Amino acid sequence: MGKVRTAAETLRVRSGDVELAVNLYGSEKNPVVVLVHGYPDSSQVWHKAIPLLAPRYRVVAYDVRGAGASSAPKATAAYALEHLVADLAAVIDAVSPDRAVHLVAHDWGSIQSWEAVSTERLKGRIASYTSISGPSLDHAGYWIMQRLRSGAPGEVAKVVNQLMHSWYIGAFHLPLAAPLAWKMGMDQLWPKLLERMEGIREDTVPTQARDGQHGLKLYRANFRERVFSPRERRTAVPVQLVVPTRDRFVSVELLDGLEQWVDQLWRRDVAAGHWLQLSHPELVARFVSEFVELHEGGSESASLRRARVSGGNKLKHAGKLAIVTGGGSGIGRETLLALAEQGAEVVAVDIDLTAAQRSAQLAGLLGATAHARKVDVGDAQAMEAFAGWVAETLGAPDIVVNNAGIGMAGRFLDTGTADWDGILRVNLWGVIHGSRLFGRQMVAAGKRGNIVNVASALAFAPSRMLSAYATTKAAVAMLSDCLRAELADQGIRVTSVCPGVIDTPITGSTRFVGVAEEEQARRRDGARRLYGRRNLKPKAVASAILRALDSGEPEVLVGTEAHGARLLSRLSPALSRRLARMELAL
């Protein structure tokens, strides 16, 4: 599919009666990466990923038997897994006789590669295996059996769900219909189908009809036997599982529990469809590069480290990266710690580096990998530099909590331009920068992440005493509402958090405009006492945020006063406006 790229070199490799077409790219000196395509594709399916990999690796892409420029045996039996493994072995022997190769495979290529990494034939010849969207049929067989035997309704439902994803496999077993479809012009229709179903624009490939027809034999030769009488298939080869979570053909659950078969397993979920190498070629290239580097003796990247699957009790946010602004104190610190406790790698961002470092230290005590950065969230350049650092060293985040904020109280007419600049910079621009920079990173990385923006109950409860603060928070709530709509298609959830009266250090630094310095201190003290009496702790907000990460609630209210104010704003805006005129004595 796609534009036919002339290979740097081509090779014909014999495997039994079959001749395989092999294309090679990049320098011979580099580590060898072998790409195995799926059904109904040919090696052309890698055309976007190859140019990204070739500068660093010796890239080998071949057409499996029955596809592209390789020969196509007639007998269905010739498509059994053992022959496919023999083909792969022949290719590896030809292109890299002395050095173990890194295998990257998709769909049926991945199914046959599972066989390759778990049988004796290629022992010691494969250094690493990146599997995209193709389970081992034997593992799938065990997966189905284990769940059906458990008899638990939830587990059985997972099997039913997978079988519904696999409707086409049944169709492929129908004697005439499927081959006929390819003969009748489905090859011409295929690019349109791809575009309709997956949003992928590809040109027609001349061999598509032939690839489609012969490839059906892959299913017919292997599926029934392997799935219904599975063999134990274990491997010591390190496996990186790349899981497109919107795959129409493989359900995500099918890949759960793989660690029972694989000694060293990494797993990366991407909110994308089945053909990841076409929809997200840069991402596939990055995943492959990081994995190959690690197994060529390099270091483990931060995102790869998070992707490691361990057999033990999995914490809810294990493997995720969370960024919390204003993470040095109050709600930010408690949220950071709650995330750390649930297994996330965390980055504490604060204008006060010592405070951020302290939060990171505490997160470390809870077992998390933690980082501290000094960033002024209102400074566009500083935020861009910070986002760049995150992308470079840690990878795109899964959770971003835009929490940093400052307090301000006093009459609107006493609030000067500088006051406005100051509070808008932190409370609004900080959220804008954080949402924009990290939202982009999440989309690019196919992360179904969460953006949490900390607003306030004052976002919908006007008050004559807090015009500047309430205005910034209302803006944050509206920004979140709009952003939620925009990112819904990507599966990124946006939550605005509206706490009531929370006893946080913000009361100690709130600026009271229009009053003398000594009066500032007195009012801060008054506010502190009031908030202290309410005794609602930042921990309560952190718990609410953690719950919202699970439920995806669009708006989280914390404290009865927040619920009350919300209700009032809906039921009786007139009363809400009336209350806004009240002056609270602090």
Added chain:
Amino acid sequence: MSSARIATSAERRADPRVHGWDPAIADLDGFRQAQRLAYRCAEAIAAELTPGMTEREAATLMRRWLAAQGAEDCFHQPFAWFGDRTAFDGFIGFRHLGGFNPAFYPGSRRLEEGMPFILDCAPTLDGYTADIGYSGCLGENRILDQLMDDLLEYRVLILEQVRQGRHLSEIALAVDRLCARHGYEPRHKAYPFQVLAHRVEKLSADKSKHRSVLNFGVRNIARLMRGVAQGRREGWSPLWSSGSASDHPPTPGLWAVEPHLGFRGVGAKWEELLVVTEEDAFWLDDDVPQMRRWAQRGLLPLAKAA
């Protein structure tokens, strides 16, 4: 600390009963002996703790040990807390029985490997009462280590501010702020009346058996209550908290100071007697387990620098 100055200050006082007892050298030594006895008790019982033991059993061991060493009375019977009870998790939000939270009575929690524990005892020896707190762990606990390291800052901060003559409520708030900076919960707020410290007074040396009610020594508590009544009239309080009753400069005498920190179900504290005189203040004894631990970990120079 110049003990001469303390003596003169004691002599100079027109009416020594104004703020209760004013320390004299001989008395300080008596209190020091009581405090050392209390810490020896905690260390001895800590060494005997084994997995499966309950809080009540540990408290009983301490009580027997103290009685065997000649302690005739107490401020309170020994307390022991294990596991997340060291942090009083969940109780801090309560406004309990007029400031009295029964959660601190030793219970049936059993000690397990890796669990933090706190032993707290307050023996009276020859009329001198001490009140100490001792934190430890069965095995290793990184959070507890950090808490115990950080507790040093509180010892430095409290003494510094008492010497500056800051109001006690102000100092208690400064302790709260340090807790916030550290990311800890100030768990001493779960103590009766949310005290950071309370006064202890000299009692008559009387070897007869003295009664405890609800685990508190009747003579000591009665003495404290008299102090509360007197303080109420005169505008001070023998119970040191962040509340308005503590809105006064440090009163001369002996204060059992007990900052208690909690973090994620792990709590740690120390408790020591602070000597406050008219002009100065100092910790009664620097030879206490927590000081030895900080010295071992090379933390003391840091405290001096701060």
